[in-house]
Amino acid sequence: MRSSSASAAVGVEDEGMTMRLRVRAFVPMIAVVLALSTPIAAHHGDAAYADKPMEMKGCVVTEFDWMNPHSLIKFDYKTATGEVQKWTMEIGSPPSMTLLGWSRTTLRAGDVITAYVYQAKSGVKVGRTNKVILADGTVLADRDDSTPSRYGAEPPK
């Protein structure tokens, strides 16, 4: 599922076959929709994590590690019974997350966020996230498909 585009096309000879590379205008609608749904497979695969996310509101950030291969967000989460749980969740690497609007200073200790967490199947309190909502309502996605079309061409059909 890719962005649709109306555009000029150039022919590229590829092993005797003409491959049409569509040069698309910047139309990331579908990508943005996808950005709010499921996470893309990380470089290491997602087999260790649950298939469905948990919505966790009122998470208090305690640490934001902007690092490779995956940045980590650590936060405290208060359950319905008042228990404060300590969680760690991963996002992408700094260069890939930069493309999605994240930066080293996106989160600071004390920030209150809503996190969508795919918990590890092992049952420990670590997970992956595909979306974080900041206190001001800003939605930050973790999905490469929402990266805008920087280089013009679309994958050939």
Next chain:
Amino acid sequence: MAVALAAGVFASTLLIAQAPSQARQAKSPWVYYPLDTIEGDGGPAPKRDLSGTWAGPGSTDAIPRGAAAERPSLTPLGQQVLSQRKPIGRFGPAGTNDPSARFCDPLGFPLNFIYQNRAMSVSTMPNRVVFLLQFGGFWREVWTDGRALPTKVGGDDRESLDPTYMGYSVGRWEVDYNFVIDTTGLDERTWLLRDGTPHSVMAHVQERWTRVDHNTMKVAMTIDDPKMFTKPFSLGTYFYRWVPNQKINEWLCVPSETLKYLQEQGDPAGSYPDAQQQRLGGGGRGR
């Protein structure tokens, strides 16, 4: 068409809302702006020149996806080595024995060009072409002074050269737009493909780079390695697109950060082999 345009404007607004800091700031020559794009072919390809900075197959979906690697026909030795490897994808970070994932070991050639080549610069020098890779900050020299490939690498005799992560490479132009590179002497600790497919030190990899037009470049790769495979096979085809401002971000594997990641996230999460066969080569992205 009008609906598509309106949807595009709406979507663009959404995207900008997701990146407020970028929208507010004046542009800096030091910052990478993903909204800067190129369109079209940029005109005809220059002759005998791959120079420039290129977005690679691992960067965004905007890069056309090429042909995947063929499935190799392994020798008994190749099968034996492969059976001992636990690749990322079928195993999580906690369960893999991929040396790049566990220890930040270099991917080496050709995997650095197959799996993680998100961007690179190419520089032409009088006697060589140099590839400068974003992922890992590695470089690779391809000699164009007419020398032959070494015939002794990794052997026990004193004349034998050391194996290297990027191997020994020589290149030549076939007509004005096809640059052919032959490489051997590859360190056997590196994996040929992400699934752990092995190679021997005297594997022979051939790349055929084509400057399609000013803004597009592609490469087809093949390998011949009788020690590990019963016949040569294709490692896939990969596309590259011109980066307009020639700026790419640093992208390193930092051992201390990887250790922290594994201790605090990867290992506690555990590893659940999903046994799904991966598409190998041809582009597509990780994170």
